[in-house]
Amino acid sequence: MxxxxxxxxxxxxxxxPAQDTVFVLATLDRLARRRFRMKVARLVPLFxxxxxxxxxxxxxxxxLLQSDGVAVVIAVAIGLALAAKHASGAAQPxxx
Amino acid sequence: MTSREPFAPLVAAHQQxxxxxxxxxxxxxxxxxxxxxxxxxxxxxxxxxxRRGTDFRLWLYGIAYRKFQASRRAAGRRRKREAFxxxxxxxxxxxxxxxxxxxxxxxxxxxxxxxxxxxxCLAAGVSHGDAAALLALPLGTVKAHVARGRAILxxxxxxxx
Numbered sequence: 001m002x003x004x005x006x007x008x009x010x011x012x013x014x015x016x017p018a019q020d021t022v023f024v025l026a027t028l029d030r031l032a033r034r035r036f037r038m039k040v041a042r043l044v045p046l047f048x049x050x051x052x053x054x055x056x057x058x059x060x061x062x063x064l065l066q067s068d069g070v071a072v073v074i075a076v077a078i079g080l081a082l083a084a085k086h087a088s089g090a091a092q093p094x095x096x
Numbered sequence: 097m098t099s100r101e102p103f104a105p106l107v108a109a110h111q112q113x114x115x116x117x118x119x120x121x122x123x124x125x126x127x128x129x130x131x132x133x134x135x136x137x138x139x140x141x142x143x144x145x146x147r148r149g150t151d152f153r154l155w156l157y158g159i160a161y162r163k164f165q166a167s168r169r170a171a172g173r174r175r176k177r178e179a180f181x182x183x184x185x186x187x188x189x190x191x192x193x194x195x196x197x198x199x200x201x202x203x204x205x206x207x208x209x210x211x212x213x214x215x216x217c218l219a220a221g222v223s224h225g226d227a228a229a230l231l232a233l234p235l236g237t238v239k240a241h242v243a244r245g246r247a248i249l250x251x252x253x254x255x256x257x
Contacts, residue, residue, distance in 0.1 A: 016115040
């Protein structure tokens with residue numbers, strides 16, 4: 001047995017299995033948790049900004065509602081919802 | 097490979113190589129597997145930076161080496177304690193324990209760059225040129241690390257009756 005083949009046979013004893021479902025699932029589970037945390041971290045500033053905007057425009061909205069401006073308010077709300085959905089849907093690879 | 101490609105098959109296909117590389121660097125199975133999971137998470141988050149046409153496994157080795165270096169810098173008492181416990185558990189279960197521990201001990205006798213060069217070039221079959229690029233070392237240095245590391249391993253393993 002040559003020196004290199006001896007080393008190779010010793011390393012082979014320490015080799016992980018070629019198929020290891022437990023490891024793959026544990027990795028995907030950890031990845032899913034990380035992905036969730038990243039998503040939450042991305043949504044928090046958006047949520048804070050939305051609350052701040054709502055708080056800032058509340059008096060105007062109230063005035064609009066009182067002067068039959070419901071349609072405008074609904075349109076703005078739909079616009080904000082679409083913007084939030086677009087902001088949270090960043091492209092990422094699928095897990096499975 | 098596209099960034100939309102499902103990730104599970106990639107983990108399944110490359111887990112053995114990444115874990116084996118990290119085992120040789122860390123000398124500890126539990127720590128190596130933990131780092132390997134971090135490697136795949138880092139790979140997933142930066143899939144966009146992977147250049148098409150290059151070797152995906154080499155790219156993973158690069159991430160693994162940087163993760164290993166970072167973990168060494170951040171090494172604390174907690175992980176050492178966990179690694180010690182894990183080593184005891186595996187020592188009880190694994191076959192050929194003496195041989196495996198001898199090899200681990202010999203690998204730990206090498207410097208980190210030597211160990212990385214040996215793990216890549218001798219154990220994983222990566223070319224000297226690719227290893228040099230991956231470790232950010234000159235080609236001559238990598239060749240010297242491999243030759244010297246190989247000699248140290250053989251001399252230490254040769255002492256075993």
